[in-house]
Amino acid sequence: MATNYGGYAGKVLKIDLTTKTYSEYEFSDKERELYLGGKIMAAKILYDNIKGIIDPLSPENILVVTTGPLNALGAPSSGRFNISSISPLTGLVCSSNCGGTFGINLKRAGCDAIVICGKAEEKTLLKITEETVEFLPAEELWGKTTGATQEAIGGKSGKIVIGPAGENLVKYACIISDERAAGRGGLGAVMGSKNLKAVTASGKNICKPFNKEKFMEINKKWTKALLAHPLTGSQMPKLGTAGLVTGMNARHILATKNFKYGQFDGFEKISGEYLAEKYLIKNKGCISCPIQCARVVEVGGKQVKGPELETLGLLGANVMNDDIEKIFEWNYELDELGMDTISAAGSLAFAMELNEKGIWDSGLEFGKVANITDIIHQIATRSTEVGDILAEGTRNMSKRFGGDEFCISSKGMELSAYEPRGAVGQGLGYAVSNRGGCHLNAGYLVVLEGLGLSINPYTHKGKATLTMTFQDLMEAVSAGGNCLFTTYAVFPGFLISKPNSIMTRLVNKIMPYLGGVLYLAGKFPTLLAVNLPSIFPHSVCLKAATGMKLNFGKMLRIGERGYNLERLLNKKLGVDASCDTLPKRLTDELQDEANKKSKVPLEKMKKRYYRARGWKNGLPTARLIKRLGIEA
Ligand code: SF4
Structure with missing residues (x-):
């Protein structure tokens, strides 16, 4: 067709x-x-x-x-x-x-x-x-x-x-x-x-943009803007996602010892700065990308892809390992064997804590690196009992051994390296995410809660509507075909490069209300029927590429439709509000005894999130489905 x-x-x-x-x-x-x-x-x-x-x-x-x-x-x-x-x-x-x-x-x-x-x-x-x-x-x-x-x-x-x-x-x-x-x-x-x-x-088919001239003009400006932005033009090319380790540690959100803590004494030795200074051979990245955020390092005399932030955090701080060369090696092995580094690392950390608590002796211990390469191979091949058990992931392991409260997954998917008790909006996102404990499908609020902007990371206020808004925006951006890192540049550069300026502090105060404002404006779609080429070039670029009548509001609506459609599919698969959970370690235990807000106030935020989404019992209502034009 x-x-x-x-x-x-x-x-x-x-x-x-x-x-x-x-x-x-x-x-x-x-x-x-x-x-x-x-x-x-x-x-x-x-x-x-x-x-x-x-x-x-x-x-x-x-x-x-x-x-x-x-x-x-x-x-x-x-x-x-x-x-x-x-x-x-x-x-x-x-x-x-x-x-x-x-x-x-x-x-x-x-x-x-x-x-x-x-x-x-x-x-x-x-x-x-x-x-x-x-x-x-x-x-x-x-x-x-x-x-x-x-x-x-x-x-x-x-x-x-x-x-x-x-x-x-x-x-x-x-x-x-x-x-x-x-x-x-x-x-x-x-x-x-x-x-x-x-x-x-393979083939020779060539897809063409609807309006080539306009498309080229937009892309030229967009590329220039990405390269001029402090995150996409400087930090990401210089340090990659690994550059987040130091900031995460400072803000108590670097998952450490199976998410028991948010800071790691050895963080400097697994940081992006350390990697860049001692090991970086060159930058690399995906085709057609001016940012080139990937790292090339050496393993066994071979130039290979270096680890991303999630891998550095979870195979570093979260298993109490500060040997970055080991992380390079495991990252390479996991890629070659074909395993997700996040879930593999989460399963290893859970096994380490089960062992420490005397529940299951797998031979894995926090801080012990000698047997991990072997165990990674045992998982991939399921060749030993330990490997076979770890291959099932943390939720299945906890069904077998217990330890629910420190089984760090949501809907069965292991969380990525952001410890959400130091960024509670990220915690909400992990819990309500359609695919489970994923930072991106969660709305990636941690970027607003300390890794880009600095809105209050411990308050529940504004987090529900912000989570919803960013989930929908990221859905639409991803559906169009762009990397989600291009959304970093929607924040004006001075907010990142001048974090203590009056303007930045003001924006941090106002930001929690942005989601609510967009939510209200979304009730009257014409209010958002605008294009904001210098802030959100995605919609103008897609308009020129496809010829569709797109604008910011329509993109947001496409994202909302996608998020709700995935939810409706999950409903067929048994999901409701009772599945939007986090382990008790994150909702009931304080990360810091001196800070009574250092846990995720999940139920409070969930209620607000469902209300903002127009969901009942965690599911889209018939009215919402009709409004979004979904044939369900
Ligand atoms: S497309 Fe995204 S992940 Fe790939 S190199 Fe560019 S910024 Fe990095």
Whole structure:
């Protein structure tokens, strides 16, 4: 089915591994307007195909790979793509964003998205071109690491692959494209359960923007603005996400010793500054990105991708390790074996605390690094009892051994490295997030609560509407095809570079009310029917790329629609308000005895959040569904 909109290839392909057939999946221009692309397009496809609770590792599950309209057009930081499915880790909807080159190549093969269903009888490699889809044998690839697999099938460009962890159905196995991961939620295990080792895409199809001249003009200005901004033009290229470690430690939000503390004595030795000074070989990053936030370091004489902040925090402070070289090594091993570093690290930390409390002796101890490489391999291969248990993730481990109150996950997904008792809005986000304990799907409020701006991190005031607003905005940005880090630059640069100026302090005071103001304005859509090119270039860029009548308000509404649609899908899978939880360590125990506000006032914030969203018992009402134009 062709499209009248620019930016899209105009085709979604449904591939059935059981019958080895493929056909076009109908996705209309009306649906493109409502759901745009990326994770929201995937949510629509999943919603229409998943009827109720399923075993995520059964042939009933589907894997949906989507691009956004900006992918392959050359807009700044728009090389990323999305993979969604029902997660074996949470049993719920999961979308995972990836900076590899598969998305762009999928568009070159003439597809905006692929929907992979069924289960192949034999180990399979899918090869997608403009003309055809081939189902090739992959027996010889089985057992290979992600790097070796890509090398064996023609190099790193334009592939998605799994490693041994995906083959062995590790609940948090990831999918790798080039060196980048679609990390969260165990989508690698979904591929493994389908006997699908790899997918390649290639072709010569060229997607064009609707208004090329305008599009180029916007991108030129946008790139300039990103490079001039203190976060996206200076801190991120200089230090990467690793640059957040020092600030997180200072603000008591660096998860330490399985989230018991928010500060780590050895933080300097796992910081972005230390990495840059002693180990950085060069910057790298996703295609079409002026920021280039990734780090290249050396492991065993080989130049490899360095760890992100989450990995540094969780394989550093959270397991009481200050040996950054070990983190480089584990990060590399986890990528090669195909496992999410966040959930793997969270599972290790939980096991360490179980051991410390005398509940389960796995041999893992806080601060002991000698056996971790071995245990990471045991997890990926499930070759020992310890590895097999850890491969199930923290929620399943706590079902077996207890320790609920310090099992640091939400909806079964392990939290990332931000300790939310020092940034309570981030805590709300972790709890209500559709995919579970994820910092990005949470709305990433920690950026406002100390890592960019400095609004009061301990108050519940304003956090509900801000969380909702940022969740919706980030949904829309991701659906369009941009990296979420481009949203850092929506805050005027002086707020970051002059944190103590009168103006910055004033903004920090006013900011908690912004979400509420946008929420009220959203009730009268014409009030937000504006474009703000210097603050939020995403909507003008998408307008020029697609030809859709987009503006800031419409983008916000698309994000809101996407967030609610994922929630409705989760409702089919058994979710309601009782699933929006955090472990008691974070809601009932003070992080700092001297600070009575240093715990997450979750129930108070949840009530306000549901009210702002228009949800009852944690679910969208019929009225809201109608207002958003969702056909449910
Ligand atoms: S900012 Fe970093 S993660 Fe985002 S697109 Fe650029 S290189 Fe990739």
